[in-house]
Amino acid sequence: MNIKAIFFDIDGTLFNGNGSVLASTKRAIALAQAQGILCGVATGRGYPNVLSLVGELGLDFYVTYNGQYVVYQNRVIHAHPFNEEALNQVISYAKLHHKHILFGAGEKMTGSLTMLVGQSKRFAKLLYRLPKGNHLSTGVKLLKRLTIRRKRRHYPQASDFKEPIYQCILMASRSELTRLKESLTLCDIQRSTSQSVDIVPKGGSKDKGIVELVNYLGLTMHEVAAFGDYFNDIDMLKSVGLGVAMGNAKKQVKEIADYVTADNNHDGIYLALKHFNII
DSSP states (O other), rough: OOOEEEOIIIIIIIIISSSOHHHHHHHHHHHHHHHEEEEEEOOOOOOHHHHHHOOOOOSEEEEEEEEEEEEEEEEEEOOOOHHHHHHHHHHHHOOOOOOOEEESSOEEEEHHHHHHHHHHHHHHHHHSOSSSSEEEHHHHHHHHHTTTTTTOOOOOOOGGSSSOEEEEEEOGGGHHHHHHHHOOOTTTEEETTTTTTEEETTOOOOOHHHHHHHHHTTOGGGGGEEEESSGGGHHHHHHHEEEOTTTSSSSHHHOSSSSEEOOOTHHHHHHHHHHTTTO
């Protein structure tokens, strides 16, 4: 198998259950890069947030905001922002339903203080220490308590932003997904956690961002491997030459994967790359 680039999701894949990167994962990435294999992330998180989380790994590329903002060796090689009409559609929905919302630009994220705290590395570490099962809902309740003083929310218009916006993150329950899709006709929606959704311009996805980077590098999708665990990884895993689901992945993700490895606490990435003789 001639793999030349490897894409990793972050949460539940690159990160273990404590919100850290396993020593075996760091070793796997270093071994792959030593052979000339490019390694990076494909994530729903924003570029500035990703750098704070995994910048120390020395990755080659970052496919962020679910494929809307792609950086290769510190150069932006693909950017697909909202147009004004689509962004105002998202803002109107958030305002109508009094929703917490984040707006992701290339170099920063703005919006709900509650959600900004939730995106931080420090809170991610805390979240992973909460009791499993309902840790996400517990985390949301904790966030609201931490930011209780800011009760009034300001909802901007698209024209208020000085920089392009590539993704919005909206706090939304599972039961709202149908209503969201019916209301946001100019957008694509991916559930990123049980408590929130990622909203991107119509036609945007992780796999589209990967295709942009792969074409830029002069590779083919058959020469690409990807690792993931959640629903927003499904299209990515289906589109590459080798799609690997983590042992902790959702059932639907495992069903479409080429291979299911050990979970994110038990050397899943390292073992899969060894299994296929990539490292």
